[in-house]
Amino acid sequence: MPFKIIDNRRESRLRRAVESDGGAHGALTRGALSAAAALYGAGLRSRMRKRRAMPAQDAGAPVISVGNVTAGGTGKTPVCLYLARQLHDAGFRTGVATRGYGRQQSEPVIATPESNPGWKVTGDEPQLYLASGRVRAVAVDPLRNRGAAALASEHGCGAILLDDGFQFVTLKRAADIVCLDARNPFGFNRLLPRGELREPVSALERATHFWITRATPETATQTQTLLDTLKKRHPGIPIILSRHEPECLVPIGGSSDILEPAFLAGKTVCAFSAIGAPESFEQTVETLSGARSLAIRHTDHHAFTDQELRRADALAAEHGCGAVVTTEKDAVRIPGAFKPELPWFALRISLRVTQGAEHIDELIESLQ
Known part of the structure; x- marks a missing residue:
């Protein structure tokens, strides 16, 4: 067979309609999405100005943010798990602060291996962190400043991973790692919903490290092109390459x-x-x-x-x-x-x- x-996937059906329809309907849809992207961009600029005007809060422990500029799928979770292992091996009591996507309640919660309410309360990714054996606690809270502070003060975490934290600029961090998928690092170079960019590519100026994921032999040409682009636009920023095995x-x-x-x-x-x-x-x-x-x-x-x-x-x-x-x-x-x-x-x-x-x-x- x-x-x-x-x-x-809802978003896949929309993208197929946009990219494959060369007629008037497709043109109208693309035009509508481009207009929506312009509105999204204007709102984003306003929100980011307000956030940057606020003083960054100190969680009480060093924070490593792991995020991206595109909408999902860049491999942030494996990167967080890898960093959790490295921090654990270096002797750190490690916590993770996350929003908890896909969960079925909105109340903040701190989950530990000993007190784990399950994925419906935390979301799926926190369950992977807790099962890893390298994470002491996961704070699931849309107000990640509050969650990170609780990890440090209530659970004694000496290092905190901020999951999907690149746009959450009101929390002080020791590093801002941006994950980029070697296959499509810049989300079709268009803002949501016309493309997959959550922020303009210029936002990469805030990054302290770039982490290229899915850098496999099959993506060698794309990886090299991305490396050349990053080195030209952001000289001196450390770059890490990885692949999933x-x-x-x-x-x-x-x-x-x-x-x-x-x-x-x-x-x-x-x-x-x-x-x-x-x-x-x-x-x-x-x-x-x-x-x-x-x-x-x-x-x-x-x-x-x-x-x-x-x-x-x-x-x-x-x-x-x-x-x-x-x-x-x-x-x-x-x-x-x-x-x-x-x-x-x-x-x-x-x-x-x-x-x-x-x-x-x-x-x-x-x-x-």
């Missing part, structure tokens, strides 16, 4: 045996996800299996229903798949009671720094 993508397969709803990624070799596999940039994940699954007949995509942080999960399981079987593979972040939102017919796995990935590791070491040493 031929390869098929079932894309349930498959680590193991964690079963979902079945056997407790953790398997090597090689288990997928030769199998027809369905890639199931609800993340910002599913293409990289799907490519990894295809590389591991050598055959991919189906990809099912949902909007980032989507709360799966039992019906959606059972439908995905059935679709995968209809397409001749021998397994379904999802991401660790998505697995957090799959209920433990889900019992699929096919084998389901969460693909655990690790982040490998291929260039610029010394900049991370220098940053952590500066916090001592």
